[in-house]
Amino acid sequence: MTDQSNSPRASRSGGRAARRAARAAPLADHLRPVRAGLEGGLYRPLSDAGVARIHEAALDALEQIGLADAPPSGVAYLKAAGCIEGDDGRIRFPRALVEDTIAKANRSVTLFSRDGKNDLELSGTRVHYGTAGAAVHVVDVHGRTYRDSTVQDLHDAARITDQLDNVHFLQRPMVCRDILDNMEMDLNTVYASCSGTLKHIGTSFTEPSHVPPALEMLHMIAGGEDKWRERPFMSNSNCFVVPPMKFATESCEVMELCIKGGMPVLLLSAGMAGATAPSTIAGAIVQAVAECLAGLVYVNAVKPGAPAIFGTWPFGLDLRTGAMSIGSGEQALLTAGCAQMHHFYDLPGGAAAGASDSKLPDMQAGWEQMCSNVMAGLSGCNMVYEAAGMHASLLGFCLESLILSDDMLGQALRCVRGIEVSEDTVAIDQIAEVCLSGTGHYLGTDATLSRMQQDFVYPTFGDRTSPKEWAELDKPDLIEKAIARKEQILSQASQAQFDPVLDQALRERFNIHLPR
């Protein structure tokens, strides 16, 4: 590149006002350049032979090693389905049973929103991004401090998520540490999430006894059990295994109750590569796939075809310290490799990406979050969990970072959308016109103007000004812009707020911690 003084930046600024005006009106939904459910899958980190080898190893692990610690109810379900209980108490899975289960399992899951505007159709390589996790801190970006997360923080995260185009669901990203009773915490998590967003919500119940009252609350919010079962707008994240290869007894019992209650389940296997899973990427994927296949057999033994998400979530580790590390390239590969296994099985799946090890929304956070987010999207991961706002290797959630992720995920989604090649887009007639008889310039042609909204993602917070314009604007700071947007969102009423009669009924039945 030579000096840019002759670039269009300088010579073309005359048409700027017109172009700004053309962009002023908000786009109709079908014209938006990106949306939930775009199809990825063009990045395939594994060869076909690699996929087959991982699948074979997972079948071997299930047949030869099996899983320990199933609850009595689970042992009964699994044995009835054809599993074998060994003298060592481990449940082993014959290959034919696993293959039959894969063949008959649900190939798509719909995660409903409350208003029908943001239903997520999980199948094939359709990509959705959202929050998740169980952070115990919230990040105060001004004070550069970490404080305990509260039910109000969770509610605020829900309200912000509700307003972000490119964050497609809210899975509970942090725990309400101001609520000491576990049952109350779980119930208030449901209340604070549902009163903050109409998008699909994920939660995670800690004990089986919490499920019936939570379902009661959900029935009230839905307007009756039948309405809830018709469009369940909340799913449950089941850490149903304690890797390596052990069932998490209580979580399995929670899972059984959720399935019976009509709630989609996320079969979440969260091994840590090098600690609770092999340190190799391939080995960690093998174990996660084996564990999730065990979960799939379990779910289908409880209720054939029950909606389940294949949740291979292997996490990275910094082997120097033994501490979790989630922002690495190794993590991005773990997640992308898992997504490819989901496609091999043709099962709706999800994995974790987009979290950072950095404590603050700084440059490290930006590169770490984008790396795994864009690779998860390109690999066609149905549900990209932890995609927004997550810091400190999952220990801290940051509302300003959540807001900025709308830009980041919009960009990642643009990459997922990919390159359209057609007679129109290769533009040979346009090139001929511009070069042979025209202006020598494409700016302002009909072909260019007609595509400037549908083809391009424009950032809301990302700055594209020249250094001169930037100085004239007093050098706007990215984080300050996010803080301002956060305050604006939180100053407005939530569209998900319950009507007063329902709210009164909920508060009479449950101990709701959020103030009215």
Place this chain on the structure above:
Amino acid sequence: MTDQSNSPRASRSGGRAARRAARAAPLADHLRPVRAGLEGGLYRPLSDAGVARIHEAALDALEQIGLADAPPSGVAYLKAAGCIEGDDGRIRFPRALVEDTIAKANRSVTLFSRDGKNDLELSGTRVHYGTAGAAVHVVDVHGRTYRDSTVQDLHDAARITDQLDNVHFLQRPMVCRDILDNMEMDLNTVYASCSGTLKHIGTSFTEPSHVPPALEMLHMIAGGEDKWRERPFMSNSNCFVVPPMKFATESCEVMELCIKGGMPVLLLSAGMAGATAPSTIAGAIVQAVAECLAGLVYVNAVKPGAPAIFGTWPFGLDLRTGAMSIGSGEQALLTAGCAQMHHFYDLPGGAAAGASDSKLPDMQAGWEQMCSNVMAGLSGCNMVYEAAGMHASLLGFCLESLILSDDMLGQALRCVRGIEVSEDTVAIDQIAEVCLSGTGHYLGTDATLSRMQQDFVYPTFGDRTSPKEWAELDKPDLIEKAIARKEQILSQASQAQFDPVLDQALRERFNIHLPR
């Protein structure tokens, strides 16, 4: 994920000192987890049909539209090769000529380093990252200001690049605005770069008359013309076209001289999608491919098999303002799509990625730089230009950002390296051992320890501490760490410094602006 209080972070910190010690010694080169030339290509943004359609359209453009403004020497070369000069002065390229040229062109290029330690072998899907550009500003991160870039800044960038494992080459990232005479600027660019790094260097001569004295300088540095021609350690970036579809007359004359002087050339087509190239990603790639194929015919007409890099560098534009925008998802797709075309032709190629629109090394810069850098790597781009330190849509270069890019590019390279699937890595024996007869834990196993250095990239500046450790360390700031490293590098003597006799000779022959 449930609460992490039982995570290995808490329970396993006892082994930390031992693991830190194991990692203390620097790794032998062949044991490093990432290196220059790793093979990418698993991300293929275009279908085979899309590639073929783009190729056909490029051939159509060359045959039917052709290129204007070739210099007289170029017209002579091209007509002798079989091109047709039209009545409109445009040179058109018969399909058979283009196809024959592709068939016989050089399939690999070696870009030499001065000391032989960092030679870059460009072929197939081997990936290399480096700087590039012509920024007119340098970023002062402390003062949040942009100032004119100088020859000292360029020299400092070279010295820093020399020390960064994951920045594989130095292409001149900024222009020496303190040198007003163009010839002196070009010659001092050579001096300041070569005295700062032994890695391969790219430059860009502005006028044909600058090439002979520059070659004279390079011969002196190499120790004679024969030594220079044996291992040319500098290549020239030729903006040989002014898109759309016009030759850049003077740059073509520069190119002819470089080819004759034994210097590898980068055939750089830098159209701006929506301004000097079609706004569609496919159309911008078609035009860039057509222009570079024209350049390839030109190079091979001057000297068959001369080393040339297929430099499709389409850039993005913000159509709302007409300003360049380089940090977008659209840009990442432009670059990845181009890399796939390079592989279709089996030609050594390069494109731009990793630059940011942000003015500072903030979170926006992080996500923008990683997005296109990792996608360029996964697509197997041989030369990823602008990969480090570039801000403000190519107008500003930042030394601290360059330093931090070593972490970012290390991570991107880890992603390029990908997932190894073998009997060893699927780890089924290890899983059986740990689950059935062992500790239930992989941390500390031989298999894990033996791989902790070769398989994992550890960041130098990126922070992986827990919030508690981070607070105890007084909350280290990413940018401050980069500043400290910059000052450390610049306080040490450059290993590329010329010996005093050579330096004296160079200073007697040329007006060198850098102080001794």
